[in-house]
Amino acid sequence: MTRRRSPRDPADGTVRAVSERPRFGDALVLAAILLAIGLLWWSYARAVPHGDAIARITQNGVTIREIVLSRVQAPETWEIASGEYQYHIRIEPGRIRFESADCPDQVCVQSGWMDRPGHMAACVPGRLLIRIDGEGGDVDVITR
Amino acid sequence: MPGNRGILRTRRGLQVLLAAACLPVLAGCGASVQANRDLFAMDAICMLQAYGPGARESLDRVAARIVELEEALTSRRPDSGFAAVSQAAGTAPAVLTDDQSRVLEAALSVAALSDGALDPTIGPLSTLWGIGTGREAIPDEAALDAARELVDWRALELVPADPDTGDPATARLPKAGMALDLGAVAKGYVSGEAIRMLRADGIHGALLSLGGNVATFGTKPDGSRFRIGLRDPDGEDTDYLAILDAPGEAWYIVVSGDYERYFVRDGVRYHHLLSPDTGFPARTGLRAVAVVAGDGALADALSTALFVLGLDRGLALWREAGGFEAVFVTDDRRLVATSGLRPSFRFLGKEGYRLIWEEPAP
Numbered sequence: 001m002t003r004r005r006s007p008r009d010p011a012d013g014t015v016r017a018v019s020e021r022p023r024f025g026d027a028l029v030l031a032a033i034l035l036a037i038g039l040l041w042w043s044y045a046r047a048v049p050h051g052d053a054i055a056r057i058t059q060n061g062v063t064i065r066e067i068v069l070s071r072v073q074a075p076e077t078w079e080i081a082s083g084e085y086q087y088h089i090r091i092e093p094g095r096i097r098f099e100s101a102d103c104p105d106q107v108c109v110q111s112g113w114m115d116r117p118g119h120m121a122a123c124v125p126g127r128l129l130i131r132i133d134g135e136g137g138d139v140d141v142i143t144r
Numbered sequence: 145m146p147g148n149r150g151i152l153r154t155r156r157g158l159q160v161l162l163a164a165a166c167l168p169v170l171a172g173c174g175a176s177v178q179a180n181r182d183l184f185a186m187d188a189i190c191m192l193q194a195y196g197p198g199a200r201e202s203l204d205r206v207a208a209r210i211v212e213l214e215e216a217l218t219s220r221r222p223d224s225g226f227a228a229v230s231q232a233a234g235t236a237p238a239v240l241t242d243d244q245s246r247v248l249e250a251a252l253s254v255a256a257l258s259d260g261a262l263d264p265t266i267g268p269l270s271t272l273w274g275i276g277t278g279r280e281a282i283p284d285e286a287a288l289d290a291a292r293e294l295v296d297w298r299a300l301e302l303v304p305a306d307p308d309t310g311d312p313a314t315a316r317l318p319k320a321g322m323a324l325d326l327g328a329v330a331k332g333y334v335s336g337e338a339i340r341m342l343r344a345d346g347i348h349g350a351l352l353s354l355g356g357n358v359a360t361f362g363t364k365p366d367g368s369r370f371r372i373g374l375r376d377p378d379g380e381d382t383d384y385l386a387i388l389d390a391p392g393e394a395w396y397i398v399v400s401g402d403y404e405r406y407f408v409r410d411g412v413r414y415h416h417l418l419s420p421d422t423g424f425p426a427r428t429g430l431r432a433v434a435v436v437a438g439d440g441a442l443a444d445a446l447s448t449a450l451f452v453l454g455l456d457r458g459l460a461l462w463r464e465a466g467g468f469e470a471v472f473v474t475d476d477r478r479l480v481a482t483s484g485l486r487p488s489f490r491f492l493g494k495e496g497y498r499l500i501w502e503e504p505a506p
Contacts (some may be wrong), residue, residue: 059185061184061207104278118382120189122184124259131182137317139371141371141372141373142372142373143356143373
């Protein structure tokens with residue numbers, strides 16, 4: 001308790017005598033810092049897409065499934081009901097589309113394949129939407 | 145107590161460090177929140193995107209307002225919106241909300257500009273054709289003539305609200321059977337309201353698509369411009385002919401095209417953009433018209449008006465009235481753009497298409 005030693009001193013067993021008491025507090029503060037850094041990284045990672053096209057399927061405005069299109073291994077036909085209607089959504093490596101639907105206007109099916117950010121297709125009667133998010137597309141939105 | 149002071153000093157040091165470490169996180173939370181909201185309203189999908197402090201809460205309020213406006217501005221449902229005016233046609237004036245009054249004012253101003261190419265009293269004709277309802281039919285001549293007789297924007301009596309007496313706005317259609325249809329203005333007005341709210345909330349940038357009616361202001365978080373694809377009339381929903389880079393001020397991009405709502409009989413396409421003159425879908429050699437303006441209702445109404453007017457009369461209106469820019473897509477594959485769009489317009493050089501720039505009158 002007399003002289004402050006360099007905490008780096010490996011030879012001295014009583015190193016950090018000064019900080020003996022606050023050790024628990026230190027750990028807490030350190031954990032808080034780490035948490036803060038983690039949060040920062042997390043918010044950054046969330047805010048900045050990594051260039052992958054992500055297909056977001058929403059029902060009545062609520063996201064029900066997200067698919068990173070570049071990571072799709074095997075083609076899949078996803079069957080889902082929305083409103084009064086039944087849909088087949090085709091998911092292939094790099095792209096997605098409404099394959100078939102029993103909705104009255106078929107606008108969603110006619111929208112065809114989507115593979116780039118900014119692409120979207122919606123079924124208004126069934127309130128079902130597929131939209132591609134992510135950076136790297138040429139446009140952010142397409143007019144009707 | 146030198147040891148204690150040491151601890152304090154260490155603690156304070158750590159506190160400062162902790163605060164420093166938290167700062168960017170907090171700053172990040174405050175400045176660059178990105179929020180997305182999708183909702184189904186006005187017979188369409190509405191996609192809302194906003195960046196800035198409180199973006200999520202802001203979009204929640206905007207979504208609620210869109211739903212409220214949908215109710216006030218619909219022309220089709222018999223129990224809401226403008227139905228009261230149509231039902232009282234030939235009798236007394238009906239009371240309007242402020243929103244309804246402003247939508248009618250915008251419609252009437254474009255009706256006057258375009259000599260009735262856009263007509264808010266087109267209700268009897270649009271009901272007769274029923275395009276987009278699933279009960280479409282080609283009307284017979286007698287029915288068409290009767291409906292055309294009832295379409296006349298000049299006869300609509302709009303009395304604005306009186307702020308002195310507190311009297312609300314009213315509208316009256318003088319002949320029984322007349323009916324309002326503000327479908328060509330409502331979405332544009334709603335997008336204008338949405339942008340106004342977002343700006344008042346201090347949002348940094350937003351991109352909205354109300355059933356393909358695009359509205360935007362500001363930039364993306366990285367400072368880059370929003371890029372709007374102009375849809376290819378022959379392609380799928382995802383194909384576009386050109387890109388518009390939004391400059392940062394409030395911008396409304398509305399397209400009227402023959403591919404949006406239509407039905408086909410005997411190989412002929414009947415679309416929803418009806419000519420008040422002929423009573424038929426307007427055939428003016430255009431596939432689509434995109435209008436870019438600083439006002440949503442105006443952009444929406446003008447896109448319909450210009451489609452019905454056709455290229456030459458549409459360009460004449462641009463030269464005379466100004467206040468907007470336009471891109472015409474003709475059926476012989478010309479893209480005719482007005483000169484004010486030069487800094488924003490990127491033609492993608494699609495095969496078969498020619499780009500032509502139009503200059504203002506000398």
